[in-house]
Amino acid sequence: MIRKYSIINHSIVETEENPKIIILISPTQEERDKIINEFGVDSHNLNSALDPEEPSRIEFEENHIEIIFKRPKNYSSTDYYLFKVQSIGLFLFKYFLIIVLSDDINIFAGKYFTSVIGVKEVFLKILYNSIYHFMEHRKVINMIADEIETKISQSMDNKYLIHMFTLEKSLVYYASAITSNSLIILGSIA
Numbered sequence: 001m002i003r004k005y006s007i008i009n010h011s012i013v014e015t016e017e018n019p020k021i022i023i024l025i026s027p028t029q030e031e032r033d034k035i036i037n038e039f040g041v042d043s044h045n046l047n048s049a050l051d052p053e054e055p056s057r058i059e060f061e062e063n064h065i066e067i068i069f070k071r072p073k074n075y076s077s078t079d080y081y082l083f084k085v086q087s088i089g090l091f092l093f094k095y096f097l098i099i100v101l102s103d104d105i106n107i108f109a110g111k112y113f114t115s116v117i118g119v120k121e122v123f124l125k126i127l128y129n130s131i132y133h134f135m136e137h138r139k140v141i142n143m144i145a146d147e148i149e150t151k152i153s154q155s156m157d158n159k160y161l162i163h164m165f166t167l168e169k170s171l172v173y174y175a176s177a178i179t180s181n182s183l184i185i186l187g188s189i190a
Contacts, residue, residue: 004019005108
């Protein structure tokens with residue numbers, strides 16, 4: 001699925017005319033080929049944006065920047081204490097931005113996107129929002145871990161140990177994703 005947006009009066013508005021932001025959500029092969037051929041996006045990086053196991057990275061192309069980075073998936077109680085991450089692709093050109101997502105999420109949710117000037121600002125706000133999302137999940141994980149530790153000390157039931165191990169696994173995913181994302185920031189400064 002492809003969605004197109006423009007920035008009108010400092011707001012991100014869905015449009016078909018002269019889009020400045022193009023979002024590909026779990027794109028078909030035909031949609032991928034169109035973006036690769038029309039804009040010169042690297043096919044490997046486009047596919048990497050849909051792979052949660054792909055490491056974060058930044059690549060400087062002739063007329064744009066390609067970034068693959070990690071973002072926490074929205075947590076659901078059906079995840080049973082497992083906090084997951086997903087890859088996202090940002091392809092920043094001089095006058096427009098292409099975003100590649102594996103899931104249909106509202107990437108522009110939150111106060112950061114209520115007033116924007118241009119695509120470079122949207123690009124930076126998406127990265128910042130990802131960092132903030134990780135920090136909020138870390139707080140929740142710490143609170144849950146404290147609660148489970150209390151229950152473990154008061155109970156001999158194994159389910160609390162299993163919950164604790166699952167949280168520990170989440171922290172490993174998050175630590176790996178955050179380390180991977182930090183390489184992008186450091187790489188772009190160098």
